[in-house]
Amino acid sequence: MRPVLLDSRSLAAQLKDKLKKRIEELHKKKGITPELAVIRVGDNLASKSYVASKCRQCQEIGIRSTEHYLSSTASADTLLESIQQLNLTNTVHGILLQLPLPQHLDTFKLIQSIDPIKDVDGLHPHNLGALSLGQPTIIPCTPKGCLTLLKNHRENIKGLHVVIVGRSILVGRPLAMLLLKEDCSVTVVHSKSQNIREITKTADILIAAVGQPRFIQKDWVKPGVIVLDVGINHILGQNGEVEIVGDVDFENVSQIVSAITPVPGGIGPMTVVSLLENTVEAAIKQTSVE
Numbered sequence: 001m002r003p004v005l006l007d008s009r010s011l012a013a014q015l016k017d018k019l020k021k022r023i024e025e026l027h028k029k030k031g032i033t034p035e036l037a038v039i040r041v042g043d044n045l046a047s048k049s050y051v052a053s054k055c056r057q058c059q060e061i062g063i064r065s066t067e068h069y070l071s072s073t074a075s076a077d078t079l080l081e082s083i084q085q086l087n088l089t090n091t092v093h094g095i096l097l098q099l100p101l102p103q104h105l106d107t108f109k110l111i112q113s114i115d116p117i118k119d120v121d122g123l124h125p126h127n128l129g130a131l132s133l134g135q136p137t138i139i140p141c142t143p144k145g146c147l148t149l150l151k152n153h154r155e156n157i158k159g160l161h162v163v164i165v166g167r168s169i170l171v172g173r174p175l176a177m178l179l180l181k182e183d184c185s186v187t188v189v190h191s192k193s194q195n196i197r198e199i200t201k202t203a204d205i206l207i208a209a210v211g212q213p214r215f216i217q218k219d220w221v222k223p224g225v226i227v228l229d230v231g232i233n234h235i236l237g238q239n240g241e242v243e244i245v246g247d248v249d250f251e252n253v254s255q256i257v258s259a260i261t262p263v264p265g266g267i268g269p270m271t272v273v274s275l276l277e278n279t280v281e282a283a284i285k286q287t288s289v290e
């Protein structure tokens with residue numbers, strides 16, 4: 001049986017289309033244009049390209065976006081000042097601090113300085129705390145994108161066993177909270193876990209967020225499992241060119257699964273759509289309209 005390829009590009013386009021109409025409506029009725037401020041620190045090439053793509057996609061659907069660039073030697077105080085200024089700017093509804101930051105900066109201290117209502121990445125302790133309590137909140141973009149894609153494929157996921165490989169603040173942990181809220185049974189494994197292969201084999205849904213190319217092998221998964229591959233790894237391909245691969249050995253694993261995301265074209269587009277949705281929702285909340 002051929003697996004369903006969970007290519008998210010058409011779903012992402014549909015969701016963006018819906019958002020665009022919602023933004024037009026918001027503008028027409030209330031004169032509001034959602035605005036996202038993205039802060040980029042340093043010259044990480046991947047970050048530069050992610051930020052450019054996020055800003056371009058904002059513009060495509062009518063979200064105003066601004067990029068605030070600081071050099072890699074910028075001090076924590078300078079960054080705190082920029083965040084504070086954006087917190088106080090009424091026309092800015094969402095603030096995104098592009099990660100990773102240069103090593104001398106304390107990521108969590110800086111995230112905590114973002115006004116939680118403008119924290120469209122959902123990483124402020126206030127928002128992560130609400131998520132852990134199962135309360136409505138701003139949901140981190142990649143976990144939210146995973147859930148949207150998953151439920152678009154299979155609406156009822158109640159009671160299924162989800163194994164998440166990776167426990168980062170950005171992906172693994174909030175995803176576990178989100179899926180618990182969906183009544184899944186959730187197991188999280190990480191670099192110190194023992195017998196990972198035996199655990200991943202018990203998954204009905206396996207989600208890999210490890211950051212290691214082709215980490216999940218065919219004999220680690222149960223036939224018929226649904227696989228979401230969050231990983232984005234740049235490797236040197238056989239022809240000497242840089243290739244992007246996921247955390248799952250797609251070629252072999254896809255032979256026995258019921259559904260699997262490709263890399264690229266799986267979780268990536270859903271992450272950006274979630275950011276756009278979070279920005280529009282933040283704008284609506286801050287202006288209490290619609």
Ligand SMILES: NC(=O)c1ccc[n+]([C@@H]2O[C@H](COP(=O)([O-])OP(=O)(O)OC[C@H]3O[C@@H](n4cnc5c(N)ncnc54)[C@H](OP(=O)(O)O)[C@@H]3O)[C@@H](O)[C@H]2O)c1
Nearest residue numbers: 142166167168171190191209210211230231232267268271
């Ligand atoms: N598609 C998207 O939109 C998107 C968004 C975000 C991230 N990503 C990608 O997703 C991947 C993960 O990102 P991240 O931010 O979560 O990475 P991260 O912060 O580096 O976390 C990686 C997690 O994997 C675990 N891990 C590492 N080696 C392992 C091993 N040998 N066995 C089991 N677990 C292991 C780590 O365990 P410990 O906690 O024990 O160290 C950690 O919890 C990366 O490739 C990243 O580029 C993609």
